[in-house]
Amino acid sequence: MKRIAIQGIIGSFHDMAAHLYFEGEQIQLVCCATFEEVFEHMKQDPTMIGMTAIENTIAGSLLHNYELLRSSGATVVGEYKLHISHCICCLPDDSWDTITEVHSHPVALMQCRQFLAQHPNIKNVEGEDTAGSAKDIKEHQHHGWAAICSAEAAKLYGLKILEDHIEDNKHNFTRFLVTCQPQKADFLRPLEKANKASLVFSLPHEEGSLSQVxxxxxxxxxxxxxxxxxxxxxHEWEYLFYVDVTYNSLTRYRQAVDAIMPLTKELTVLGEYREN
Amino acid sequence: MKRIAIQGIIGSFHDMAAHLYFEGEQIQLVCCATFEEVFEHMKQDPTMIGMTAIENTIAGSLLHNYELLRSSGATVVGEYKLHISHCICCLPDDSWDTITEVHSHPVALMQCRQFLAQHPNIKNVEGEDTAGSAKDIKEHQHHGWAAICSAEAAKLYGLKILEDHIEDNKHNFTRFLVTCQPQKADFLRPLEKANKASLVFSLPHEEGSLSQVxxxxxxxxxxxxxxxxxxxxxHEWEYLFYVDVTYNSLTRYRQAVDAIMPLTKELTVLGEYREN
Structure with missing residues (x-):
């Protein structure tokens, strides 16, 4: 049984991504409050796998998670692109007329900004998690509160869906990275199946340095x-570049990394994996 | 007198950036609730200047503002990099013991995440603006509420600073773009003084297409x-690239844009301006 550390709780988008990525396998989730905790679990326990959101088509890159990944020494062994759809939900006996606050993860609130702008009297409150906001309403019977989360989470926590698909942009995907300690990477993805890699390097602020690479x-x-x-x-005049590449030949890719190494500073291969 | 449309109110970081960029000049702020409104003002009134945050060293690029800029037809005529420092403030007779909610712009809440994590019982509530959250507390005498904003805004609205410099990372800069309708650009920056440009183009998902450009x-x-x-x-297989470049010769820069044009799709020069 694989153990997967996620940020969030049962019913969160991380949970959905983990179950879809490891479809057909027995997995056990280790729910963490923060991304720091996810990486801490991997550090403490070499058998732990992490699942971490890294970018979203609307919100852009999660720079903080890139930084955690880079500094953790964990390696990327897979990716999963999940279509994100939000609903707004509340206790069964609440309705639009009684809702005064909406709780969710800041990114989810942002992704429903146009929708929420139609309800200017509802206070937008940041929570740690989309599903966590739903669970909290159910457990503490918060009348007058709504949550933004997946329809799956709303059902899981027995909430009433006021409206589904409330995200402003329907082309809303989040990309998740599957990570683990480097010594465990080969068990999780045969290197010969990998065709994508994530790299990070810095370059001096010199004309053409990126173009050469x-x-x-x-x-x-x-x-x-x-x-x-x-x-x-x-370091005002130095830049860090996060780059994803795909390749057909592992050998050619490895040669290419060797070839750019002398032109870069602190080149790190964050992982090699199969493109989703 | 120049009129500058900003997102936010008096005391906001946009206000600070506008006054610092136009130092020594008479300016009048037009305060807008949203970035959409800023661009709408510029569209309706050709004499209007816009001031828009575009990226932050911690939070990354404001993708939504890039999209507004690209679709608006406005042109960039200047930039300003502002050091961002936050304080937490409240009504004079409140204290740490009585605060139950902290209100601010979502990005400001994010930038103080580690600090706020030390106060887990205080609810984080999203507002439209940093200074707006301070003003709201003062005007409505919201006891038990705190705001995160600049120390300048706290003083302006007569609030008590509980703690200053609470941002997690002290190297916190926001870059603002000064924009206007293209026909007014020459009045705001002599083209011969410009040494930086912002471009956007799309490229087919073909090997080496970016490297050629x-x-x-x-x-x-x-x-x-x-x-x-x-x-x-x-368009799953097409990418949009936002690129900032600097140059010594306007002629060489113009020739370079002409030279990459045939290799790109929908190349747009978002503006030419003086580097800050």
């Missing part, structure tokens, strides 16, 4: 699927 | 200061 990747027929530059905090 | 920029001695890829919503 990307040209080399291109010469080796390595394809870029994502790039994000971030200033290195405390 | 960046190589050409490098051949023309155009320097990249930021790059961010985003999936084009509804």
């Amino acid at each position: 990307l040209s080399i990747l291109s010469f080796y027929k390595i394809n870029l699927t994502k790039i994000q530059s971030l200033p290195v905090i405390g | 960046l190589s050409i920029l490098s051949f023309y001695k155009i320097n990249l200061t930021k790059i961010q890829s985003l999936p084009v919503i509804g």
Whole structure:
């Protein structure tokens, strides 16, 4: 039985992503309050697998999770892209007329901003988790409160759905990374099946330095699927680049990494995995 | 007198950025509830200038504002990088013992997450604005509520600062863009003083397509200061790239844009301006 540390509780999007990624396998969730806790579990227990949201088509990259991943030493062994749809739900005897507060994760509140703008009198309150907000309403019988979460979570916690699919943009996907300690990576994904890698490196603020690195990747027929530059905090003139690449040949990919190494600083392979 | 549309109210970080950018000039703020409203003002009134946060060293890019800028037809004529420091404040007769809720903009709440985690019993409530949360507490005499905002805003609205500099990361900068209708751009920044440009283009999901574009920029001695890829919503295999470049020669820069044009789709120059 695989044990998967997630941020959030049963019914959260992390739970859904974990069950869909490991479909057909026996898994046990270890629910954590924070992403720090997820990485802490992996550090303490080499058999623990982590499932972590890393970017969303609307909200963009979760920079904090990139930083946790980079500093944790954990490695990426898989990814899962989950379609995100939100509902607004409340206790069965509440209704639109009685709701005064809506609770959810800040990102979920943001993703329903246009919808919530139609209800300016309802206070938007940040919670740690989408499903957690639903559970809290049920457990403490919070009359007058609504939660934003998946319809699955609303049903799980016995809440009434006031309206489903309330996200502003229907093309709302979150990408999750499956991570573990490096020594366990081979058990979770055969390296020969991997065709995607996540890299991070820094570059001096010199003309053309990124173009050189990307040209080399291109010469080796390595394809870029994502790039994000971030200033290195405390080093005004240095940039950190998070790059996702796909490849057909593991050998060619490894050669390409070797070839760009001397042109970069602190190049780290965050993981090699199968594209979802 | 210049009129500047900002998101937020007097005392907000947008207000601070506008006054610092236009230091020594007479300006009049037009306070808007949303970024949409800022761009709508510019559309309706060709003399209106907009001031819009576009990225933050901790929270990352404000993707929604990039999209508003791209679709509005407004042009960027300047930038300002503001150091962001938050305080937590309340009515003078409140104290840590009596505070049950803290109100602020979601990004400000996020930037003080570690600090707020030390006070788990205080409910985090999203407001539209940092200074707006302070003003609201003062005007409605909300006992038991605290706001997160700049120390300037706390003083402006007569609140007591419980603790200053509560942001988790002291290297917290927000970059603001100054925008207007294209026909007014020359009045706001002489083009010969500009040395930076913001571009957006899409590329087919083909091996090396980005590397070709960046190589050409490098051949023309155009320097990249930021790059961010985003999936084009509804077109799974196309990517949108937001790129900031700096240059020494306007002619060389213009030639470089002409040279990459045929390799890109929907290349738009979002503006040319002086680097801050």
